[in-house]
Amino acid sequence: MEAMIDDLVRIVGDTGVLTAADDVSAYVTDCRNYYKGTALCVVRPRSVEEVASVVACCVARSVPIQPQGGNTSLCGGSVPFAGGRGVVLSLSRMRRIREVDAANNSITVEAGCVLAEVQRAAVDAGRFYPVSLGAEGICQIGGNIATNAGGTGVLRYGNTRENVLGLEVVLPDATIWHGLRSLRKNNTGFDLKHLFIGSEGLLGIITAATLKLHPLNTRHIAVWLAPVSLDAALELLNLLQSSLGAQLSAFELMNAAHMQNVLALTPGLQTPVNADCPWHVLAELGDDAVDDGLRSSIEGVLQTALSGGLLTDAAVSANETQRAAMWHIRHSVTEATQKAGRGVPHDIAVPVSKVPEFVRRVSPILEQKFAGMRIVIVAHLGDGNLHFLPLFDFDTWDAFPDPQTVIDEMHRITYAVAAELGGTFSAEHGIGQYLLAEMRQYKSEVELNMMRSIKNALDPRGLFNPAKVLP
Ligand SMILES: Cc1cc2nc3c(=O)[nH]c(=O)nc-3n(C[C@H](O)[C@H](O)[C@H](O)COP(=O)(O)OP(=O)(O)OC[C@H]3O[C@@H](n4cnc5c(N)ncnc54)[C@H](O)[C@@H]3O)c2cc1C
Numbered sequence: 001m002e003a004m005i006d007d008l009v010r011i012v013g014d015t016g017v018l019t020a021a022d023d024v025s026a027y028v029t030d031c032r033n034y035y036k037g038t039a040l041c042v043v044r045p046r047s048v049e050e051v052a053s054v055v056a057c058c059v060a061r062s063v064p065i066q067p068q069g070g071n072t073s074l075c076g077g078s079v080p081f082a083g084g085r086g087v088v089l090s091l092s093r094m095r096r097i098r099e100v101d102a103a104n105n106s107i108t109v110e111a112g113c114v115l116a117e118v119q120r121a122a123v124d125a126g127r128f129y130p131v132s133l134g135a136e137g138i139c140q141i142g143g144n145i146a147t148n149a150g151g152t153g154v155l156r157y158g159n160t161r162e163n164v165l166g167l168e169v170v171l172p173d174a175t176i177w178h179g180l181r182s183l184r185k186n187n188t189g190f191d192l193k194h195l196f197i198g199s200e201g202l203l204g205i206i207t208a209a210t211l212k213l214h215p216l217n218t219r220h221i222a223v224w225l226a227p228v229s230l231d232a233a234l235e236l237l238n239l240l241q242s243s244l245g246a247q248l249s250a251f252e253l254m255n256a257a258h259m260q261n262v263l264a265l266t267p268g269l270q271t272p273v274n275a276d277c278p279w280h281v282l283a284e285l286g287d288d289a290v291d292d293g294l295r296s297s298i299e300g301v302l303q304t305a306l307s308g309g310l311l312t313d314a315a316v317s318a319n320e321t322q323r324a325a326m327w328h329i330r331h332s333v334t335e336a337t338q339k340a341g342r343g344v345p346h347d348i349a350v351p352v353s354k355v356p357e358f359v360r361r362v363s364p365i366l367e368q369k370f371a372g373m374r375i376v377i378v379a380h381l382g383d384g385n386l387h388f389l390p391l392f393d394f395d396t397w398d399a400f401p402d403p404q405t406v407i408d409e410m411h412r413i414t415y416a417v418a419a420e421l422g423g424t425f426s427a428e429h430g431i432g433q434y435l436l437a438e439m440r441q442y443k444s445e446v447e448l449n450m451m452r453s454i455k456n457a458l459d460p461r462g463l464f465n466p467a468k469v470l471p
Contacts (some may be wrong), residue, residue, distance in 0.1 A: 001040055001085075004061055008043050008087075011053045016093065018042040027088045030079045031072050031135075032338070035433065037080035039066065042088040048168060048176055048207040051089070055205065056174035058087055064463045065089050067201035069143025070114065072135040074345065077200050077432030077468055078143070086466070089205060091142050098208065100125045105213040106165055106182040111142025111206045118211070127213035130157035130249075134331045142206040148198035150428035152284070152330075155382035156249035157214065159428070160197065166210040167193045172203070172459040182210045195454065200430050201465035203458045217286030219294055222323040223302070226277035226313040230356040233279055236310055237352070237381060240283060243301045247294060250284035251382035252330050257374045257391075261336040262329055272315035272326055281381070282330050333378045333387070342397035343376065343389040344410045350423030352384040362388070362417050366410060372396045385427040388414060411438065431469045440471040 008017050018024055019041045028037040040063070045051045058065050064086030071078045080086055091112035098108040102125045109118055115136040122129040131144060133151035143149075145167070149160045157163065166181035179193055196206055227233040233253055240248050256278050263269055273280070287294050298316060305311045317323035337343050350358050363375055372392060379386040390410055400406055415425040415438055425438045439448070451470055455462070 004057065004063065005041060007057050008041065008054060011057065012043055012045045012050050016044045016046065016050075018044070024088075027068060027071065027090060028079050030076050032074065035076040035079050037066075037082050038084050039080050039088045040085055042090055044090045044093045046093045048094075048170060051094075051170045051205050051207050052174050052176055054087075054089060055170050055172065059172065059174060059461070059463060062461065062463065063087055064466045065205075066465060067091070067142075067146065067205050069111065069140035069146070070135065070138040072139045072143070073147070073432055074347070074429045075426070075432030075434035077147070077430050077434075077465070081433070081467060086463075091140060091205075091207070094207060097121050100127075101182065102127055102213070104182055106210050107213055108166075108180055108182070108208060108210045109141055110208045111140060111145075113141050115139050115141060115144060122213050123216060125213070126216055128216045129163070129211060130214055131160050131163055134334060141209055141211070145197050145206050145209055146199060146201050147430045148428070150380065150383065150385065152250045152252060152380065154380060154385075155251060156246055161194070163212045164193060164197055164209055165212055167196055167206055168208040169196055169203075170205040170207055172461075172464055176207075177204075180208060180210050198430070200432065200469050202455055202469055203464065215288055218288045219292075220284065220286045220320075220323060221294060221298060222317040222326045223283045223285065223298060224272035224315045224317075224326055225281040225283065225302075225305075225311055226273045227279050227281055227311055228277075228309065230279055230359055232310040233281055233381060234352070234356060236281065236305055239301060239305060239310070240285075244285060244294075244297060247285045247287050247297075248283060248382075249286055250282070251380075252282045253377070253379040253381040254280045254282070254330065254333075255375070255377040256280075257376045258333060258336075258378055259329075261340045261376060261391075262332045265336045265339045266329075266332050269325075269329060269332070271329070272322075273313040277312055282326055330378070333376070337376055337389060337391055341391045341393040342403075343391045344407050345429075346388040346411070346414045346425075347385070347427050347429040348388060348414065348418040348423055348425060349383065349385040349427035350418055350421040352381070354421040354423070355379070355381060355384055355386065358386070358417060358421055358423070359388075362414050365413050366390055369409070369413075370406065380428075383427070384423070408437075415442065433468055436469075436471045439469065 027042045066080045066088045068090045094110040094112035096110045130153040144160045167179045169177045376389040
């Protein structure tokens with residue numbers, strides 16, 4: 001394999017290939033420290049042509065390729081397996097913003113651009129890129145596209161899929177697909193970009209993308225709500241949607257256990273409302289009007305909700321600092337739960353109307369079966385997507401003779417109820433290596449066979465992100 005490393009160095013330069021164990025370690029360990037793999041080396045090309053040459057070099061020697069963006073995958077999708085003898089292909093040196101076309105409301109960026117950089121470039125052009133998530137300071141556009149990332153703006157702007165106009169991709173045979181179109185309409189055969197959106201690195205390397213931009217809201221208001229129950233939270237969602245329409249862009253739900261964790265483990269944080277309520281909602285509203293009509297509309301809606309008994313308390317952000325503080329509480333979930341104990345993550349979705357039933361059915365079963373556990377819930381309620389996290393303190397977790405049986409049992413119970421309610425076992429995080437058994441159980445043979453056919457057509461030797469997604 002030394003000859004291959006020499007070839008890779010010739011392609012990307014000696015600073016573009018990492019082989020020392022200390023340098024490689026961060027690229028083979030996932031962000032939650034659940035998975036640790038191995039790789040021959042990490043290779044970091046600087047251009048689409050270099051990516052194509054790296055792919056040709058690996059494929060000629062039948063060496064597997066692990067595509068990697070910001071390595072923030074929550075399902076072990078971005079790291080190789082233990083014992084793997086492949087190459088991690090990191091897009092981190094492809095970070096150019098190639099073009100901003102404000103008149104066309106589009107931006108073309110390389111896959112290694114960090115999401116927050118793209119958001120900033122859009123604002124600099126007087127526009128808005130709406131995909132937003134807790135990892136936005138680290139995750140990359142290529143990773144967002146490969147996972148069809150969701151996040152907090154889906155209610156109004158859709159998933160990443162709805163915000164991609166064109167792609168540039170290096171295929172497993174090392175050819176380059178120049179599909180960077182910036183059109184809203186183009187019915188010329190199959191729309192191939194959709195194959196790569198959500199493909200989790202199985203079908204090729206996304207090297208650049210043309211993304212949709214939106215008008216920049218001049219006014220943003222965050223509202224913190226204390227609904228009396230989960231059903232009341234759902235009624236509030238409907239009330240805000242029917243009263244304020246597209247001005248509502250996020251409706252995030254958190255339970256009391258989430259708030260207790262965050263408040264206990266994040267110094268200086270305070271709840272914007274009465275801390276004793278069972279549920280909390282953070283809603284975000286925005287428009288580009290010059291007057292303060294939005295604020296008075298919200299205050300009117302909140303008055304209706306308070307007098308109708310849906311709420312016990314509410315706080316409307318008065319300025320940008322208060323708004324940022326509210327979002328900080330929402331985004332502290334990952335850090336706070338990692339400090340609080342060992343969680344068993346579930347990223348499920350059910351129809352929005354079925355969310356209360358899902359929680360009512362699953363929580364008591366788990367609480368009865370597993371003593372000493374708290375359920376942390378953080379949900380994009382507007383999309384019916386719940387991050388449902390049974391959390392154990394570290395001592396309880398370490399005392400389990402076989403923790404995997406706990407994980408398996410929790411998955412079995414939780415995903416079965418989600419499926420009965422017409423839901424899914426992975427709403428936005430993908431499959432990676434975490435949910436292979438569930439793919440086998442819940443996807444039909446027809447669906448799996450169609451996916452396998454597409455995979456075989458593009459990557460007949462199975463070298464791209466092997467043994468992930470497809471059981
Ligand atoms: C704190 C935190 C909050 C999060 N919140 C959300 C959320 O709200 N919504 C959400 O959807 N996700 C969320 N995630 C998960 C994660 O951030 C997203 O899945 C993100 O889109 C991954 O981007 P990445 O660049 O880190 O990709 P990686 O983790 O590096 O890779 C993810 C997958 O994409 C593939 N891939 C990466 N780049 C490419 C490329 N250029 N070409 C082909 N394949 C590629 C990898 O092989 C892997 O299968 C969160 C993660 C964290 C840590």
